[in-house]
Amino acid sequence: MSDTQSPIPIIEDEPTAITPNLANLPPVFVLPTHLSLVELHQAEDQLSDRGAPLTYDIAEAKLVIGKISTIKRAEFELRGRKVRFENVRRARESDLKTKHASDDDGTTARKRQRLSHREEVLTPRPKEKVIDDDSTASEIDEGSDSAAKPMSQLSISQTSTSATLQHSDQVGPKESSPPPFVLESFTNVVKVVNIEWLEVSIAAGKPQRLEPYTIYEARLLPSLEKAINNKRNETIAAKAEIATVVHKSPYMTERTSQGIIERAKADFIPRAVGTRRRDRTNQVIHEQFAGRTFASSTQAARQSRSQSITKRTSLLRQTTSEHDEGVNSTLPEMPDWVKGNKIYSCQRATPITSLNEEFMDQLEKIKLSRVLTADEIGVRAYSTSIASLAAYPHKLSSTAEILALPGCDQKIAHLFHEWKTSDHRIQAVEDIEADPTLKVLNLFYEIWGVGALTARDFYYNKNWRDLDDIVEQGWQSLSRVQQIGLKYYDEFQLKIPRSEVEHIASIVTTHAKRIVDPDIECIIVGGHRRGKPESGDCDLILTHRSSIATQNLVAKVVASLEREDWITHTLTLNLTNSKRDQQPLPLISPHPRGAGFDTLDKALVVWQDQSWPSKSRDLAADPAAKNPNPHRRVDIIVSSWRTIGCAVVGWSAGTTFQRDLRRYAKHVKGWKFDSSGVRERGSGRWVDLEGWANEGTRCRGWEEAERRVFEGMGLVWREPWERCTG
Numbered sequence: 001m002s003d004t005q006s007p008i009p010i011i012e013d014e015p016t017a018i019t020p021n022l023a024n025l026p027p028v029f030v031l032p033t034h035l036s037l038v039e040l041h042q043a044e045d046q047l048s049d050r051g052a053p054l055t056y057d058i059a060e061a062k063l064v065i066g067k068i069s070t071i072k073r074a075e076f077e078l079r080g081r082k083v084r085f086e087n088v089r090r091a092r093e094s095d096l097k098t099k100h101a102s103d104d105d106g107t108t109a110r111k112r113q114r115l116s117h118r119e120e121v122l123t124p125r126p127k128e129k130v131i132d133d134d135s136t137a138s139e140i141d142e143g144s145d146s147a148a149k150p151m152s153q154l155s156i157s158q159t160s161t162s163a164t165l166q167h168s169d170q171v172g173p174k175e176s177s178p179p180p181f182v183l184e185s186f187t188n189v190v191k192v193v194n195i196e197w198l199e200v201s202i203a204a205g206k207p208q209r210l211e212p213y214t215i216y217e218a219r220l221l222p223s224l225e226k227a228i229n230n231k232r233n234e235t236i237a238a239k240a241e242i243a244t245v246v247h248k249s250p251y252m253t254e255r256t257s258q259g260i261i262e263r264a265k266a267d268f269i270p271r272a273v274g275t276r277r278r279d280r281t282n283q284v285i286h287e288q289f290a291g292r293t294f295a296s297s298t299q300a301a302r303q304s305r306s307q308s309i310t311k312r313t314s315l316l317r318q319t320t321s322e323h324d325e326g327v328n329s330t331l332p333e334m335p336d337w338v339k340g341n342k343i344y345s346c347q348r349a350t351p352i353t354s355l356n357e358e359f360m361d362q363l364e365k366i367k368l369s370r371v372l373t374a375d376e377i378g379v380r381a382y383s384t385s386i387a388s389l390a391a392y393p394h395k396l397s398s399t400a401e402i403l404a405l406p407g408c409d410q411k412i413a414h415l416f417h418e419w420k421t422s423d424h425r426i427q428a429v430e431d432i433e434a435d436p437t438l439k440v441l442n443l444f445y446e447i448w449g450v451g452a453l454t455a456r457d458f459y460y461n462k463n464w465r466d467l468d469d470i471v472e473q474g475w476q477s478l479s480r481v482q483q484i485g486l487k488y489y490d491e492f493q494l495k496i497p498r499s500e501v502e503h504i505a506s507i508v509t510t511h512a513k514r515i516v517d518p519d520i521e522c523i524i525v526g527g528h529r530r531g532k533p534e535s536g537d538c539d540l541i542l543t544h545r546s547s548i549a550t551q552n553l554v555a556k557v558v559a560s561l562e563r564e565d566w567i568t569h570t571l572t573l574n575l576t577n578s579k580r581d582q583q584p585l586p587l588i589s590p591h592p593r594g595a596g597f598d599t600l601d602k603a604l605v606v607w608q609d610q611s612w613p614s615k616s617r618d619l620a621a622d623p624a625a626k627n628p629n630p631h632r633r634v635d636i637i638v639s640s641w642r643t644i645g646c647a648v649v650g651w652s653a654g655t656t657f658q659r660d661l662r663r664y665a666k667h668v669k670g671w672k673f674d675s676s677g678v679r680e681r682g683s684g685r686w687v688d689l690e691g692w693a694n695e696g697t698r699c700r701g702w703e704e705a706e707r708r709v710f711e712g713m714g715l716v717w718r719e720p721w722e723r724c725t726g
Helices: 038-049 070-082 086-103 106-115 117-122 134-138 156-166 195-205 225-245 252-266 283-291 321-323 358-373 378-393 397-403 409-420 428-432 436-445 452-461 468-479 480-487 498-515 553-563 614-622 643-651 655-669 702-712
Strands: 028-030 062-066 085-086 189-194 213-218 521-524 538-546 567-574 601-608 632-640 671-674 677-678
Touching: 028 038, 038 378, 038 655, 070 189, 070 677, 085 567, 086 225, 086 498, 156 614, 252 521, 252 553, 283 655, 358 409, 358 436, 358 702, 378 409, 378 655, 397 409, 397 428, 436 671, 452 677, 468 480, 480 567, 498 521, 498 553, 538 553, 553 567, 553 601, 553 632, 601 614, 632 643, 643 671, 643 702, 655 671
Parallel strands: 028 062, 062 189, 538 632
Antiparallel strands: 085 213, 189 213, 521 538, 567 601, 601 632, 671 677
């Protein structure tokens, strides 16, 4: 990288939008439901960047933002996360009934007092104009009687009375817009708001009123366990008070009775509280794994399986051996990224091998359990920690080292302490490996075309327990990709050696050059380029210096390979980039969900080598002889030359490296990174990192283009084998 960096051209730059200040919001929780991982990160980043008090514990939240639009869904999400609540309307009706009941039991004098005001009540009052919230009402289920009235239905006269009194000395009326939200309205209340509110507020440059986007409003109730504890404590206190009255001595002070109560509370040991049976997948998962050592990213590492109440994570204490050995005072020389607290994995080198692989393997198993049990926050937390440990150049010897690493916290330190002092064993991992439900979920998860969500659906909703159940009971309900994944399940579990990956690439290149242009280039990316001895699949990028040659190239190559039986099944064939004239991904995509890290033209195919040593002899004996070669998964990607560097960077790095590269581009540079190019977030214009716009500065090769991407983003160049974050 040169010392003097030329400015990166940004095509038709425009001023950035005004950033609204959301610091006055109450604690906010973002629902992951119906949001991809990219969308969830984006929403959380948008809130935190604007000062919103973001929380990852829904029990702490007063404002819940999500991609939902019905009351029933809002209630389901709150119940599924063990939030106890009651609908605001039902609560008010209950309060009203209680009031009427108390009035009926009251004296006749109070009745006469109410009757005395009858004339006043019947006196006509000025008609108040009411603002009706149609947008919210339209999203509520028809026939539902549990809808909460939006705050926007308060009369204008009510909201403007105080302002009128304060400014009565001014001449002429003065229009004043009400505040977007009032913190007092969140007292003991949680509001569920559609995520569109956040998008509209950002677009407008200021917080918008919550009412038009409020789906549901509920009054918070204490947790069931807390309610029982409070009831038990009240009973204990009442009994203690009775005992104090009966045996009261003239010499006994008030402090004595308080001491009895406090001792009774101290002696009380809370018991586990059962929950209602839930009929939804994620609720069943939460109930099944709640209280388990691998169920929540905040539970203590040494919690036993039989223990049903979560313990608080205790502070780490220095052992005598650690003190004697001086491990805490003589830490090894920390790398620069630790000293500088570089939080993004794209800012550091992560080699393919690590001195701490044995401990990291344990964390990988815990992370997989988080994937299978729908703990998105836990997945992100463990991914960040594992990437940090993978980049650490020293063999870990103490918990103090772990706590010094960006992305590693007390939880990881506790796990390492247990692993180190328990003969390299972690109880949570042993629980995971022994759990029968997780074994089945993992079996389904390894089917090509089946994600964690579908695996949970197979287990909890369809009650399948093995691959035979899927074949016998649900074959017709599977997608074509899932059917192929199940058909070749065992073969897809086999790893592909490097020599075979290179052989596949040579055949694809031959066909591409033969049917399109001899100057077509093929780049092997993925795990092979990072130096893995074996790969789970084969990832190839085809490119050409002319955009005419790359237009619809993937469809032509696949058709040619199918004719010679190299490709036995074409599962997906996307021409996304060709349809938008091979331009970089727009800043706001019309179909953002599922776009992920890549929007290039690509084909996901099943490959089978058509040559084997005894082929001629076998076919002579039996013309229908079976090909003994295993089926392989191959991804063929096509990129135009103008953004080939971004494509190679995007497809060569580990998953966490890719995620952090997007986050770094957003937070540090103000850009949106995609394997089809980079755009400036303020204006949405293309950022030409690779110097394509000027013919005199265009890259001579794709390796140079890849280096220019790192340089343009202000990152130190990392070789592909230094991007192995997992």
